[in-house]
Amino acid sequence: MNFETIQVEVNQGVGIITLNRPKAMNALNVTLTREVGEAVDAFERDDNVGCMIITGGEQVFAAGADIKEMKDQNFVDLYSRDFPYIQRDCWRAIDDARKPIIAAVAGFALGGGCEMAMACDFIIAADSAKFGQPEIGIGTMPGAGGTQRLTKAVGKAKAMELCLTGRMMDAEEAEKAGLVSRIVPAAELAEQAFKTARKIAGHSRPVVMLVKEAVNMAVDADLQDGLKFERRTFEATFAFEDCKEGMAAFAEKRKPEFKHC
Numbered sequence: 001m002n003f004e005t006i007q008v009e010v011n012q013g014v015g016i017i018t019l020n021r022p023k024a025m026n027a028l029n030v031t032l033t034r035e036v037g038e039a040v041d042a043f044e045r046d047d048n049v050g051c052m053i054i055t056g057g058e059q060v061f062a063a064g065a066d067i068k069e070m071k072d073q074n075f076v077d078l079y080s081r082d083f084p085y086i087q088r089d090c091w092r093a094i095d096d097a098r099k100p101i102i103a104a105v106a107g108f109a110l111g112g113g114c115e116m117a118m119a120c121d122f123i124i125a126a127d128s129a130k131f132g133q134p135e136i137g138i139g140t141m142p143g144a145g146g147t148q149r150l151t152k153a154v155g156k157a158k159a160m161e162l163c164l165t166g167r168m169m170d171a172e173e174a175e176k177a178g179l180v181s182r183i184v185p186a187a188e189l190a191e192q193a194f195k196t197a198r199k200i201a202g203h204s205r206p207v208v209m210l211v212k213e214a215v216n217m218a219v220d221a222d223l224q225d226g227l228k229f230e231r232r233t234f235e236a237t238f239a240f241e242d243c244k245e246g247m248a249a250f251a252e253k254r255k256p257e258f259k260h261c
């Protein structure tokens, strides 16, 4: 895969997407939005990939949509052509992905950058990470899930304050609020995210997909529906060879060899 604004690689079952517009703090222009979508879709189809990482590298995750590219847009265009004017943007691809996606965030994750990280399944943050929805400061508002996902993640009070003021929160505040799964030293972010993704990729792929689906049910469904779904999916894992293998390996005191079926 050849891209202009991102770098991609596959290593030991992990598909890694690195945003790569360092001069613009990885601002999400239309090309990058499309390319991340294409890369996620490609990893989703790739049998060698069991888990993905989206990262901006060591300095910055992404400072939001590209304001310079966006500034001359008008409502009729945005509405009638459905900004960012492409069939398949990163948010749609990330939302549709059935394989887990980890956001590895260092530095700023602002606006669309914060929204991209929140669209992923969980966020591992470097101690340098800063999250925010500063759109109000440029006379607009979040448009790719900021008011919705942030509110579900951190609750109304904090989400409302952050969206209305544009204030950023640091990694510690984000972890306390439940936005990030854990914080690691900035120098270890790539390694820790990779280790986590490799661990997930080593598990039975169909079981991983079911677990992702079940946890996501908890976000959107009521408890009784979620519990019923979990019970059915738990039962369904007994149809997989990997389930037999995992339990046999435990009884025989050896490592399981999953075949992802």
Ligand code: DAK
Binding pocket: 023, 024, 025, 027, 063, 064, 065, 066, 067, 068, 083, 084, 089, 091, 108, 110, 111, 112, 113, 134, 135, 137, 138, 142, 143, 144
């Ligand atoms: N867009 C374009 N360029 C950006 C940028 C951005 N968002 N953020 C930074 N840059 C560029 C700067 O213009 C500068 O470029 P040069 O001047 O050197 O050419 C370079 O990156 C370094 O930035 P600064 O000089 O400003 O660096 P500082 O360290 O002083 O400040 C900062 C860093 C991140 C605090 C600051 O750059 C900043 O406030 N940036 C803007 C943050 C922001 O307002 N983000 C929200 C944008 S609106 C949707 C999808 C997505 C969205 C909406 C809808 N749909 C699918 C419907 C998303 C909207 C947004 O994200």
